């Protein structure tokens with residue numbers, strides 16, 4: 001990272017989270033540059049991080065050896081087409097845009113470009129994210145570790161060799177936070193139906209999810225072993241688990257994750273279908 005100049009195209013929520021993670025981890029202010037169409041937002045970022053700002057993406061790109069594409073997926077093709085043929089082949093592109101395939105990004109940029117695709121999830125905004133990473137053939141091992149260092153500032157990183165697995169990662173962890181929010185909503189409603197004050201039911205549910213996640217992530221036991229340990233024979237937990245199983249809980253989850261996977265695949269096709 002020492003000699004890298006990292007340019008962010010798009011100064012929104014994700015760029016903000018990654019830049020603050022990088023600066024906390026010791027990246028110098030003058031190694032990071034940022035570009036956006038929104039001048040008011042750029043001024044905010046400059047005031048917070050003391051970074052060089054640009055309203056012209058090509059000027060930013062000309063100065064950086066790593067470019068993080070942090071715009072919405074729908075504008076990515078137009079952003080890339082403006083950069084077409086203006087990058088050196090040594091420039092590493094990191095795209096965090098959901099769904100857009102590396103071959104489409106490479107095509108829009110004019111070909112022969114090192115591209116890493118990341119699929120971070122929303123907890124990255126709190127530096128608690130997890131992301132899948134995929135590198136195309138042009139990415140060197142040095143560029144792979146550079147990409148991993150950048151994403152590591154907000155996420156745990158897991159590499160895949162097959163880009164289509166990013167759709168599976170999207171279905172499990174990319175969309176995953178919303179599944180847990182739904183579970184929290186349902187537990188809150190169920191607690192309130194039993195007479196608890198709704199805010200109390202919500203607090204009980206959220207803290208339980210947090211505690212259970214921390215137990216699962218710090219324990220050597222699998223989630224199934226942890227569940228078995230807290231499920232006493234003929235106890236309250238067993239009654240609830242049996243009710244979940246009677247309603248085919250596992251099948252419900254499997255169908256939902258498959259639906260997200262199929263949609264991720266469709267979105268990738270739609271976003272690349274620009275000719």
Ligand SMILES: NC(=O)c1ccc[n+]([C@@H]2O[C@H](COP(=O)([O-])OP(=O)(O)OC[C@H]3O[C@@H](n4cnc5c(N)ncnc54)[C@H](OP(=O)(O)O)[C@@H]3O)[C@@H](O)[C@H]2O)c1
Nearest residue numbers: 010011012013014036037070071072073096097098120122
């Ligand atoms: N937020 C998350 O938790 C999350 C998680 C995983 C992946 N992602 C991905 O991360 C990417 C960024 O998400 P975000 O939440 O940070 O979005 P965001 O807050 O909307 O930021 C995107 C920024 O890009 C600007 N922009 C639009 N067109 C531009 C252009 N041609 N050149 C330069 N900047 C331009 C936007 O300006 P305007 O608002 O004026 O258009 C906006 O300030 C998305 O592709 C998303 O799929 C986000």
